[in-house]
Amino acid sequence: MADIKVPVFSESVSEGTLLTWHKQPGEPVKRGEVIAEIETDKVVLEVTAQQDGVLQSVAKNEGDTVLSEEVLGTIGEAGAAPAAPTPDQASGPVANTASAGGTAVHPNGYGTQDAGNEATRRDDLSPAVRKIVAENNLDPARIPATGPKGNITKEDAVVAAQGGLTYQGPQDAAEPPSMREAETATPQTQARTPSAPAPTAPVQAPQGARPEQRVPMTRIRQRIAERLKEVQNTAAILTTFNEVNMKPAMDLRKKYQDQFVAKHGVKLGFMSLFVRAATEALKQFPVVNASVDGKDIIYHGYYDIGIAVASDRGLVVPILRDTDQLSLAAIEKQIAEFATKARGGKLTLEDMSGGTFSITNGGTFGSMMSTPIINAPQSAILGMHNIIERPVAENGQVVIRPMMYVALSYDHRIIDGKEAVQFLVTIKNILEDPARMLLEI
Structure with a gap:
């Protein structure tokens, strides 16, 4: 044993x-x-x-x-x-007992339509599943099961509750109220959607019904909420904005993409260019790479940049370490690895520990502009946004260019506005002339 x-x-x-x-x-x-x-x-x-x-x-x-x-x-x-x-x-899986009328009654209060029909009676429910089934008046026979032996998992039950798969017996002939939309689900239930097909006809709530569902926060979500609120209460957060003409970076990708993929086995993306640009800017403005510890300022002589990744369990920030020593290809490979691990819930504590600066890309989801929140104990975070073609003036002429708004949220306790603005301008200049990355200017 x-x-x-x-x-x-x-x-x-x-x-x-x-x-x-x-x-x-x-x-x-x-x-x-x-x-x-x-x-x-x-x-x-x-x-x-x-x-x-x-x-x-x-x-x-x-x-x-x-x-x-x-x-x-x-x-x-x-x-x-x-x-x-x-x-x-x-007290977990308990067999149903038949009532005098022939309807099977579960100890937790739900019934089945036919005590003799094995398809509508489930005796293999875990305590967690039975609790969800009882609280939401679910019919186990209608819940798609994804367990290793065809058993209903906790995630199956939660998804069923959201879809309104309630028991419809003699006392429940009317359609039950449906639960709140899927976004109220906990992250881990969204990550484990059953492979079985969903009901073909959506369950409609009765007219005038006001359904709601209380779902406890996951531990990860609770921690995210605590940290974000803590940094808002502690740091003096200010945000400065600028815009970047992404045409030079897009032309660079278009010109060398095939050769880059052939040599490195990974595509050249915008994130690696932003990481390199941010690294060069951090070298020029060390206070943006620093952190506050009590009444001290800690200046870091290395560049560990966190990349915010939206996972099914919440926002996570894995760390690219020593970015000043990484090539564009190495950065792209690590970002792809982090994304895969985040989707599968495989990120480790080591992957997300530390970090001196962070980058978040809301443009992936269509964000035009935002004010990102600092990832404590760091002192600044760079926000990327959607690329949209807009008319701009160049040499006295109006031309159409792919433009991106960028934002830098920073801790005004140690970073002055002048340094923050110049830091963001440096990133803008590098991205609008990528050769600066090679020259480190």
């Missing part, structure tokens, strides 16, 4: 939430296989099996709070009988 333990958390993380069990007691597991996921206020950690065998028992249910190195369950040798469930686990 071997214990399944919670991974060791970093010093800044005290506890986590057991997000998902990928295996159930009695199921075989292989060494290195992911059997559970734990969400902290920074990342989602995978718990892997340390040996081949069978999952004998689980000591924690989905949604439970767990501590570093706490025992989650046990793995035994293949062929060994699963351990007897604890009283808390025994």
Whole structure:
């Protein structure tokens, strides 16, 4: 027998939430296989099996709070009988009992239309799923199941609740009110949309209904909210704007894209150009690369730039380290790797620790202009926006150019307006004449 333990958390993380069990007691597991996921206020950690065998028992249910190195369950040798469930686990999957009228009644209060119809009765629901089913009056038979054995997962139940798949029995002939739109879902439920087809006809709320749904914040979302509010309460944030003619950068990409891809195996994007331009500007204005620690200013002699990435679990900022030593190709490869890891929830604490400056690209989603919030303890953040063709004046003539508004939010406690404006102008000048990056001017 071997214990399944919670991974060791970093010093800044005290506890986590057991997000998902990928295996159930009695199921075989292989060494290195992911059997559970734990969400902290920074990342989602995978718990892997340390040996081949069978999952004998689980000591924690989905949604439970767990501590570093706490025992989650046990793995035994293949062929060994699963351990007897604890009283808390025994209250999980409970068989439906038939009422006198022949309708199956679940202990949590929902029924099925036919006690003898196995397709409408589910006895394999976990406690977390049963809670969602009961609170939202769901019909388990109508919930698309994506579990490893055809069982309904917690994510399946939440998605069903959002879609209004409520039970319609003799006492519920009318269409039930639908839940709030999908954007109210927690990030992890959006990331695990069931592969089974959704109902062909959308469920309509009764006329005059005012449906709403209360969904608790994930740990990551709570942490994001705390940090953003903390920096607003602490730093003296000011934002300066400018605009960049992106035609030279676009011409550069168009001219060398094929050769760049052939040599490096990755496309040349705008983000790598902005990272290099920001790095050169940081060299010229070291205070923008600094941070505040109490009454001290810490000047960093290195350039670690965070790239804000929108993931299904919230905004994350992985760090490109030593950008002054990275080529455009190396930057593009690391950004692509971070994006892939963010989509799969694979970013680690090391990927997001540190950073002296950040860049966020709202233009990806069509943003025209914004005032980004500093990523503490950094003192500045650069905001990129949508590229739109607009008429501009050049040499006394009106011409059409692809223009981008850029924004620099900075901590006015240590960065003066003159330095902030000149920093942003430097980035503008470099992007409008990319040869400056080679000359470092």
